[in-house]
Amino acid sequence: MFTGIVEEIGTVVRLAETGGDSALVAVRGPVVTADARHGDSISCNGVCLTVVAVDGDVFTADVMGETLRRTALGALRPDDPVNLERAATLGSRLGGHLVQGHVDGVGSVLSREPAQQWETVRFALPAGLGRYLAEKGSITVDGVSLTVAAVGPDWFSVGLIPTTLASTTLGARGVGDPVNLEVDVIAKYVERLLGERSERREA
Incomplete structure (x- = not known):
C-alpha cells in the first residue's frame, strides 16, 4: 500500500526481457534503496x-x-525518469490517499495549460474508468496522488502545483505521453457492494 506521495525521481538502468512473457527492470533510486531489502515493495510510476x-x-x-x-x-x-515511493507503514502520514499500486489502465496527456502558479493538465481516460472519478475525488497518475479538478466521459483534468511539477515526472510529460492510472479503490468497492445489493433485491 502507498500514499501517492513521490519520494524521488529515479532513473531506469535497464529493462530486459527474460523470456516466458516477463522482464527484469533495474532502477536507480538512492532514497528508496537506502533501507530496501529483498521482498520489499516499491512503487515505480504507480x-x-x-x-x-x-x-x-x-x-x-x-x-x-x-x-x-x-x-x-x-x-x-x-535513462528514463520514474516516480518512486516506498510502501507505507502503519505509522506513515497519509499525505495523499490509499494507493494500491495496481494500475487500472493507461491514459495519455491531452493538453497542458500553464497558469501563474500552477498548470492544468488534461488526460484521456480508458473506456470504463470514468464512472470511478468524481470532481474533487482522488486519482493516481504515474504514482502521484492527485485531486480531480474536472471530469468528462473520456477525460479528466488536474491542477499541478509547482512542487508536483518539480518533484515528479509529471512536470515533463508531453501531449500524447502515456501515463499509468489507478482510480480510488474505495469507488470500486462501493460499486461492487451496490451491485451485489441490487442483485439480491432482484432475486
Whole structure:
C-alpha cells in the first residue's frame, strides 16, 4: 500500500526481457534503496514492484507479462525518469490517499495549460474508468496522488502545483505521453457492494 506521495525521481538502468512473457527492470533510486531489502515493495510510476535484489542505489524487480500489457512500464528505456515511493507503514502520514499500486489502465496527456502558479493538465481516460472519478475525488497518475479538478466521459483534468511539477515526472510529460492510472479503490468497492445489493433485491 502507498500514499501517492513521490519520494524521488529515479532513473531506469535497464529493462530486459527474460523470456516466458516477463522482464527484469533495474532502477536507480538512492532514497528508496537506502533501507530496501529483498521482498520489499516499491512503487515505480504507480506500479507496485517487488524488490528481488539491491546493489548500491539500484534495485531490481521482476515484471510479469500481465504488468507489461496493462501498464506503461514496457515502454520504459534506460535513462528514463520514474516516480518512486516506498510502501507505507502503519505509522506513515497519509499525505495523499490509499494507493494500491495496481494500475487500472493507461491514459495519455491531452493538453497542458500553464497558469501563474500552477498548470492544468488534461488526460484521456480508458473506456470504463470514468464512472470511478468524481470532481474533487482522488486519482493516481504515474504514482502521484492527485485531486480531480474536472471530469468528462473520456477525460479528466488536474491542477499541478509547482512542487508536483518539480518533484515528479509529471512536470515533463508531453501531449500524447502515456501515463499509468489507478482510480480510488474505495469507488470500486462501493460499486461492487451496490451491485451485489441490487442483485439480491432482484432475486
